[in-house]
Amino acid sequence: MDGEIPLDQPHTSRVYDYFLDGKDNYEVDRKAAEEILKVWPNIRTAARVNRQFMHRSTRFLAESGVRQFLDIGTGIPTEPNLHQVAQAVTPEARVVYVDNDPVVLAYARALMTGTAAGSTTYIQGDVRDPAAILRSAELLEALDLSQPVGLSMIALLHFVEADIPAILSGFLDALAPGSYLVICAITPDFAPEQVLPAQEVYRVRRLPAQVRHYDEMVGWFAGLDLIDPGVVPPHRWRLGETSEFTEAFDAKVSCWCGVGRKP
Numbered sequence: 152m153d154g155e156i157p158l159d160q161p162h163t164s165r166v167y168d169y170f171l172d173g174k175d176n177y178e179v180d181r182k183a184a185e186e187i188l189k190v191w192p193n194i195r196t197a198a199r200v201n202r203q204f205m206h207r208s209t210r211f212l213a214e215s216g217v218r219q220f221l222d223i224g225t226g227i228p229t230e231p232n233l234h235q236v237a238q239a240v241t242p243e244a245r246v247v248y249v250d251n252d253p254v255v256l257a258y259a260r261a262l263m264t265g266t267a268a269g270s271t272t273y274i275q276g277d278v279r280d281p282a283a284i285l286r287s288a289e290l291l292e293a294l295d296l297s298q299p300v301g302l303s304m305i306a307l308l309h310f311v312e313a314d315i316p317a318i319l320s321g322f323l324d325a326l327a328p329g330s331y332l333v334i335c336a337i338t339p340d341f342a343p344e345q346v347l348p349a350q351e352v353y354r355v356r357r358l359p360a361q362v363r364h365y366d367e368m369v370g371w372f373a374g375l376d377l378i379d380p381g382v383v384p385p386h387r388w389r390l391g392e393t394s395e396f397t398e399a400f401d402a403k404v405s406c407w408c409g410v411g412r413k414p
Protein backbone atom coordinates (compact mmCIF):
# COMPACT_ATOMS: atom_id res chain seq x y z
CA MET A 152 0.00 0.00 0.00
CA ASP A 153 2.89 2.38 0.86
CA GLY A 154 3.91 2.81 -2.80
CA GLU A 155 0.64 4.64 -3.55
CA ILE A 156 0.62 6.94 -0.52
CA PRO A 157 2.47 10.30 -0.56
CA LEU A 158 4.61 10.43 2.56
CA ASP A 159 5.81 14.05 2.32
CA GLN A 160 2.42 15.54 3.15
CA PRO A 161 0.40 14.94 6.33
CA HIS A 162 -3.16 13.64 5.95
CA THR A 163 -5.98 14.72 8.24
CA SER A 164 -7.05 11.09 8.61
CA ARG A 165 -3.60 9.94 9.78
CA VAL A 166 -3.09 12.96 12.08
CA TYR A 167 -6.43 12.08 13.69
CA ASP A 168 -5.37 8.42 13.90
CA TYR A 169 -2.29 9.58 15.87
CA PHE A 170 -4.53 11.53 18.30
CA LEU A 171 -6.57 8.34 18.82
CA ASP A 172 -3.35 6.35 19.56
CA GLY A 173 -3.70 4.43 16.28
CA LYS A 174 -0.78 2.93 14.38
CA ASP A 175 -1.71 4.05 10.87
CA ASN A 176 0.31 7.27 10.70
CA TYR A 177 3.73 8.39 9.45
CA GLU A 178 6.49 10.70 10.63
CA VAL A 179 5.08 13.65 8.64
CA ASP A 180 1.66 13.16 10.32
CA ARG A 181 3.17 12.82 13.81
CA LYS A 182 5.15 16.07 13.32
CA ALA A 183 1.99 17.98 12.38
CA ALA A 184 0.10 16.33 15.26
CA GLU A 185 2.81 17.25 17.78
CA GLU A 186 2.64 20.88 16.62
CA ILE A 187 -1.11 20.87 17.17
CA LEU A 188 -0.64 19.28 20.61
CA LYS A 189 1.62 22.22 21.58
CA VAL A 190 -1.25 24.68 21.09
CA TRP A 191 -4.16 22.33 21.93
CA PRO A 192 -2.76 19.89 24.52
CA ASN A 193 -6.16 18.25 25.07
CA ILE A 194 -7.00 17.49 21.47
CA ARG A 195 -6.77 13.76 22.22
CA THR A 196 -9.65 14.21 24.67
CA ALA A 197 -11.57 16.03 21.92
CA ALA A 198 -10.96 13.17 19.47
CA ARG A 199 -12.16 10.56 21.99
CA VAL A 200 -15.27 12.59 22.93
CA ASN A 201 -16.05 13.01 19.23
CA ARG A 202 -15.83 9.22 18.69
CA GLN A 203 -18.12 8.64 21.69
CA PHE A 204 -20.62 11.09 20.17
CA MET A 205 -20.48 9.07 16.94
CA HIS A 206 -21.31 5.92 18.94
CA ARG A 207 -24.24 7.53 20.81
CA SER A 208 -25.73 9.35 17.83
CA THR A 209 -25.50 6.25 15.60
CA ARG A 210 -27.15 4.12 18.30
CA PHE A 211 -29.84 6.80 18.68
CA LEU A 212 -30.58 6.73 14.94
CA ALA A 213 -30.64 2.91 14.81
CA GLU A 214 -32.93 2.77 17.85
CA SER A 215 -35.15 5.39 16.14
CA GLY A 216 -35.63 2.97 13.24
CA VAL A 217 -32.98 4.15 10.74
CA ARG A 218 -31.67 1.15 8.79
CA GLN A 219 -29.47 2.91 6.23
CA PHE A 220 -26.44 5.06 6.98
CA LEU A 221 -24.27 7.33 4.83
CA ASP A 222 -21.12 8.31 6.71
CA ILE A 223 -18.97 10.95 5.02
CA GLY A 224 -15.43 11.61 6.25
CA THR A 225 -15.15 8.11 7.67
CA GLY A 226 -11.52 8.22 8.79
CA ILE A 227 -9.12 5.32 9.30
CA PRO A 228 -10.98 2.43 10.99
CA THR A 229 -11.09 2.70 14.81
CA GLU A 230 -13.21 0.15 16.64
CA PRO A 231 -16.07 0.27 17.13
CA ASN A 232 -16.74 1.75 13.71
CA LEU A 233 -20.09 3.22 12.74
CA HIS A 234 -21.35 0.06 11.00
CA GLN A 235 -20.57 -2.01 14.10
CA VAL A 236 -22.59 0.34 16.30
CA ALA A 237 -25.53 0.42 13.85
CA GLN A 238 -25.49 -3.32 13.12
CA ALA A 239 -25.28 -4.14 16.84
CA VAL A 240 -28.77 -2.61 17.11
CA THR A 241 -30.03 -3.59 13.62
CA PRO A 242 -28.00 -6.43 12.04
CA GLU A 243 -29.52 -5.73 8.61
CA ALA A 244 -28.40 -2.06 8.66
CA ARG A 245 -26.76 -0.98 5.41
CA VAL A 246 -23.82 1.38 5.73
CA VAL A 247 -22.04 3.37 3.01
CA TYR A 248 -18.75 4.98 3.98
CA VAL A 249 -17.32 7.88 1.95
CA ASP A 250 -13.93 9.55 2.28
CA ASN A 251 -11.82 11.51 -0.20
CA ASP A 252 -8.58 10.04 1.13
CA PRO A 253 -7.48 6.87 -0.73
CA VAL A 254 -5.51 5.87 2.39
CA VAL A 255 -8.73 5.63 4.38
CA LEU A 256 -10.44 3.59 1.69
CA ALA A 257 -7.53 1.17 1.49
CA TYR A 258 -7.61 0.56 5.25
CA ALA A 259 -11.38 0.48 5.37
CA ARG A 260 -11.71 -2.15 2.64
CA ALA A 261 -9.04 -4.27 4.34
CA LEU A 262 -10.39 -4.00 7.86
CA MET A 263 -14.10 -3.41 7.89
CA THR A 264 -16.63 -6.14 7.29
CA GLY A 265 -20.25 -5.96 8.31
CA THR A 266 -22.85 -8.47 9.46
CA ALA A 267 -24.06 -11.13 7.04
CA ALA A 268 -27.56 -9.61 7.17
CA GLY A 269 -26.44 -6.02 6.55
CA SER A 270 -23.97 -4.46 4.14
CA THR A 271 -20.92 -2.21 4.34
CA THR A 272 -19.76 -0.33 1.25
CA TYR A 273 -16.91 2.14 0.63
CA ILE A 274 -16.81 4.96 -1.87
CA GLN A 275 -14.03 7.40 -2.61
CA GLY A 276 -15.78 10.74 -2.89
CA ASP A 277 -15.66 14.37 -1.88
CA VAL A 278 -18.36 15.86 0.34
CA ARG A 279 -18.20 19.04 -1.78
CA ASP A 280 -19.77 17.08 -4.65
CA PRO A 281 -23.01 15.61 -3.24
CA ALA A 282 -24.40 14.79 -6.70
CA ALA A 283 -21.42 12.59 -7.58
CA ILE A 284 -21.73 10.67 -4.30
CA LEU A 285 -25.49 10.27 -4.61
CA ARG A 286 -25.42 8.98 -8.16
CA SER A 287 -22.60 6.49 -7.52
CA ALA A 288 -23.60 2.97 -8.56
CA GLU A 289 -22.23 1.46 -5.31
CA LEU A 290 -24.34 3.84 -3.22
CA LEU A 291 -27.48 3.20 -5.23
CA GLU A 292 -26.94 -0.53 -4.93
CA ALA A 293 -26.59 -0.31 -1.14
CA LEU A 294 -29.14 2.37 -0.21
CA ASP A 295 -32.80 2.83 -1.11
CA LEU A 296 -33.13 6.61 -1.27
CA SER A 297 -36.92 6.41 -1.03
CA GLN A 298 -36.38 5.31 2.61
CA PRO A 299 -34.81 7.32 5.48
CA VAL A 300 -31.02 7.55 5.65
CA GLY A 301 -28.84 8.62 8.59
CA LEU A 302 -26.32 11.06 7.07
CA SER A 303 -23.33 11.66 9.32
CA MET A 304 -20.49 14.15 8.92
CA ILE A 305 -18.54 13.72 12.12
CA ALA A 306 -15.29 15.64 12.58
CA LEU A 307 -15.43 16.45 8.85
CA LEU A 308 -16.77 19.94 8.15
CA HIS A 309 -13.90 21.82 9.85
CA PHE A 310 -11.80 20.43 6.96
CA VAL A 311 -14.13 21.87 4.34
CA GLU A 312 -13.66 25.46 3.14
CA ALA A 313 -16.82 25.70 1.06
CA ASP A 314 -20.50 26.69 1.19
CA ILE A 315 -21.71 24.18 3.81
CA PRO A 316 -25.47 24.99 3.55
CA ALA A 317 -25.28 24.34 -0.23
CA ILE A 318 -23.49 21.03 0.39
CA LEU A 319 -26.04 19.98 3.01
CA SER A 320 -29.01 20.81 0.76
CA GLY A 321 -27.31 18.85 -2.01
CA PHE A 322 -27.62 15.77 0.19
CA LEU A 323 -30.79 16.45 2.17
CA ASP A 324 -32.92 17.38 -0.86
CA ALA A 325 -32.24 13.87 -2.21
CA LEU A 326 -33.05 12.06 1.06
CA ALA A 327 -36.46 10.83 2.17
CA PRO A 328 -38.49 12.40 5.00
CA GLY A 329 -37.45 10.78 8.28
CA SER A 330 -33.76 10.99 7.32
CA TYR A 331 -31.33 12.41 9.87
CA LEU A 332 -28.33 14.74 9.68
CA VAL A 333 -25.60 14.23 12.31
CA ILE A 334 -22.77 16.78 12.60
CA CYS A 335 -19.86 17.35 14.94
CA ALA A 336 -17.28 20.03 14.11
CA ILE A 337 -14.61 22.16 15.75
CA THR A 338 -15.41 25.66 16.97
CA PRO A 339 -13.27 28.57 18.20
CA ASP A 340 -16.12 29.64 20.54
CA PHE A 341 -14.63 28.23 23.77
CA ALA A 342 -10.87 28.59 23.34
CA PRO A 343 -9.79 30.57 20.25
CA GLU A 344 -6.23 30.68 21.58
CA GLN A 345 -5.91 26.92 21.05
CA VAL A 346 -8.23 26.35 18.09
CA LEU A 347 -7.07 29.13 15.75
CA PRO A 348 -3.35 28.25 15.92
CA ALA A 349 -4.31 24.57 15.39
CA GLN A 350 -6.23 25.61 12.26
CA GLU A 351 -3.10 27.43 11.11
CA VAL A 352 -0.98 24.25 11.50
CA TYR A 353 -3.21 22.58 8.90
CA ARG A 354 -3.33 25.58 6.57
CA VAL A 355 0.43 26.08 6.37
CA ARG A 356 0.59 22.44 5.22
CA ARG A 357 -1.93 23.19 2.47
CA LEU A 358 -4.66 21.20 4.24
CA PRO A 359 -8.07 22.91 4.18
CA ALA A 360 -9.28 23.97 7.63
CA GLN A 361 -12.17 26.21 8.67
CA VAL A 362 -13.59 26.25 12.19
CA ARG A 363 -17.04 27.83 12.77
CA HIS A 364 -19.12 29.64 15.38
CA TYR A 365 -22.29 28.40 17.09
CA ASP A 366 -24.76 30.52 15.08
CA GLU A 367 -23.37 29.30 11.78
CA MET A 368 -23.58 25.65 12.85
CA VAL A 369 -27.13 26.05 14.19
CA GLY A 370 -28.01 27.43 10.74
CA TRP A 371 -26.88 24.16 9.16
CA PHE A 372 -29.94 22.47 10.71
CA ALA A 373 -32.43 24.97 9.18
CA GLY A 374 -35.52 23.15 7.89
CA LEU A 375 -34.85 20.11 10.09
CA ASP A 376 -36.36 19.20 13.46
CA LEU A 377 -33.43 19.60 15.83
CA ILE A 378 -33.32 16.67 18.24
CA ASP A 379 -32.99 17.46 21.97
CA PRO A 380 -30.73 18.84 23.43
CA GLY A 381 -29.99 20.85 20.25
CA VAL A 382 -26.55 22.05 19.26
CA VAL A 383 -24.27 21.38 22.25
CA PRO A 384 -20.72 20.21 22.97
CA PRO A 385 -20.60 16.49 22.07
CA HIS A 386 -20.07 15.28 25.65
CA ARG A 387 -23.32 17.06 26.57
CA TRP A 388 -25.37 15.27 23.89
CA ARG A 389 -27.62 12.63 25.55
CA LEU A 390 -25.08 11.27 27.98
CA GLY A 391 -27.57 10.99 30.84
CA GLU A 392 -28.80 13.28 33.53
CA THR A 393 -26.07 12.47 36.04
CA SER A 394 -23.19 13.63 33.87
CA GLU A 395 -21.73 16.97 34.80
CA PHE A 396 -19.17 18.84 32.78
CA THR A 397 -17.29 22.03 33.48
CA GLU A 398 -16.75 24.94 31.10
CA ALA A 399 -13.07 24.01 31.21
CA PHE A 400 -13.99 20.61 29.74
CA ASP A 401 -16.07 22.30 27.00
CA ALA A 402 -12.93 24.27 26.10
CA LYS A 403 -10.79 21.11 25.96
CA VAL A 404 -13.24 19.55 23.50
CA SER A 405 -14.04 22.76 21.52
CA CYS A 406 -16.68 21.19 19.28
CA TRP A 407 -20.38 21.70 18.61
CA CYS A 408 -22.57 18.80 17.58
CA GLY A 409 -26.21 18.27 16.68
CA VAL A 410 -28.72 15.87 15.17
CA GLY A 411 -31.62 16.99 12.96
CA ARG A 412 -34.51 15.02 11.42
CA LYS A 413 -35.94 15.84 8.00
CA PRO A 414 -39.69 16.32 8.48
Ligand SMILES: C[S@@+](CC[C@H](N)C(=O)[O-])C[C@H]1O[C@@H](n2cnc3c(N)ncnc32)[C@H](O)[C@@H]1O
Pocket residue numbers: 163164167201202205223224225226227249250251252255276277278279304305306307310311
Ligand atom coordinates in the same frame (compact mmCIF):
# COMPACT_ATOMS: atom_id res chain seq x y z
C1 LIG B 1 -10.96 13.63 11.63
S1 LIG B 1 -11.41 12.40 10.48
C2 LIG B 1 -13.00 11.93 11.12
C3 LIG B 1 -13.22 10.44 11.16
C4 LIG B 1 -14.55 9.99 11.75
N1 LIG B 1 -15.69 10.58 11.07
C5 LIG B 1 -14.63 10.29 13.21
O1 LIG B 1 -15.34 11.23 13.57
O2 LIG B 1 -13.98 9.64 14.01
C6 LIG B 1 -11.89 13.38 9.07
C7 LIG B 1 -11.99 12.59 7.77
O3 LIG B 1 -12.59 13.42 6.77
C8 LIG B 1 -11.95 13.14 5.54
N2 LIG B 1 -12.17 14.30 4.65
C9 LIG B 1 -11.59 15.53 4.72
N3 LIG B 1 -12.05 16.32 3.74
C10 LIG B 1 -12.96 15.59 3.03
C11 LIG B 1 -13.78 15.86 1.89
N4 LIG B 1 -13.73 17.06 1.29
N5 LIG B 1 -14.60 14.89 1.44
C12 LIG B 1 -14.64 13.67 2.05
N6 LIG B 1 -13.87 13.35 3.12
C13 LIG B 1 -13.04 14.29 3.60
C14 LIG B 1 -10.50 12.91 5.89
O4 LIG B 1 -9.84 12.17 4.90
C15 LIG B 1 -10.64 12.16 7.21
O5 LIG B 1 -10.63 10.77 7.01
